[in-house]
Amino acid sequence: MAALNEERKLDVVGAFLGMVVAGAVAALSNSLEVVGTLLVALGGAAVGVGIVHLRSSKLDRLPAYAFVIAGLVAGLAGVVFFQQGTSTGSQPPTSDVFLDPDTVVVAPPDTSVAYPADAPPSAGVPGLVVTSELQPSGIVNRGIPEVVDVVGGNATAHGQLEIILIAPDGSQTVEASAWADSNGSYSYGLDWRPLAYMGVSGTEGAWTVSVSDLVTGSRAVAQLYVLSTQDTPPAEQWRPDVGLQPVPNVPFSIDVTSAGNMCSGAPAESDVRVHGSTPGGGVTLFYRDPRGRVLVKVGTSTNLRGETGRTSPIFWDTANCEGPGLYEYEVIAVDDLSGRQVRGELHLYTEAGRP
Secondary structure (H helix, E strand, C coil): CHHHHHHHHHHHHHHHHHHHHHHHHHHHHCCECHHHHHHHHHHHHHHHHHHHHHCCCCCCHHHHHHHHHHHHHHHHHHHHHCECCCCCCCCCCCCCCCCCHHHCCECCCCCCCCEEECCCCCCCCCCCCCCCEEECCEEECCCCCEEEEEEECCCCCCCEEEEEEECCCCCEEEEEEEECCCCCCEEEEEEECCCHHHHHHHHCEEEEEEEEECCCCCEEEEEEEEECCCCCCCHHHCCCCCCCCCCCCCCCEEEEEEECCCCCCCCEEEEEEEECCCCCCEEEEEEECCCCCEEEEEEEECCCCCCCCCCCCEEEECCCCCCCCEEEEEEEEEECCCCCEEEEEEEEECCCCCC
């Protein structure tokens, strides 16, 4: 009985000392998550028990070795698998850094290579009226924001469009800009937010989405029908600023495309779309040549899905049509709120290089 009591005392002393020392070291390192710190502390307790047993020649040494080995394995698992930012649910890893946005200086154009040129004159097709469609055309008011896709065509090629969302009471709630592509088609994710001052009944009904071609003045109108159901909470519980629920889980990415060539009598153009940025934030785009010179810097906003839509097109030209058939530039997108960066390749062609 006395030997058993002595063994239990040694267990308590060893576990306490090992846990305190290992747990303190893990916590002070600030490099482990909570689970990792607990594993290291428990491992320290086991190692402490084993060491105390090994120092007592009266006790069986085989269990002591087992305690030491088990403790070391537990501590190692805590260090390896539960570093800050590596386990499920932790903060996303820091993105690559391609430039320092605060120190960027836009370089003057060099006409001997591909350089940003003035936009060609925009001229709409006479008699062509811009079209508009909503996807979906109806939503249920759940007291939180939604994103509705506005799509259409017959706009001025490369032209800018103004999109306005008008509530049933006639008040203008959202104003946004979209850009048409070379075919006059466009798409834009428009944010809709519930407005508590309207109440449930005032929010119900037809909201008007107006799309205007800023070149021709052509205008299209579509109706967004907002319904109230048993899922619609009282107006005082609406949360217009929470963002989409569930939060979009889209990787931060950039799509870069180009069209035309720079030696055909008209400049080439480039289009950029960014996905997975901070919802409701902004993105700054940097166009950079192989020499590291930033040639264009432009900012744009993101909707509640973290999308920019088609950004303002950049036009490109060169005075050196006998030079390279292909210029390989890059576009770097910087999330204005999180600082994340992503890079895409931009290929610009002359007449000889266009595939």
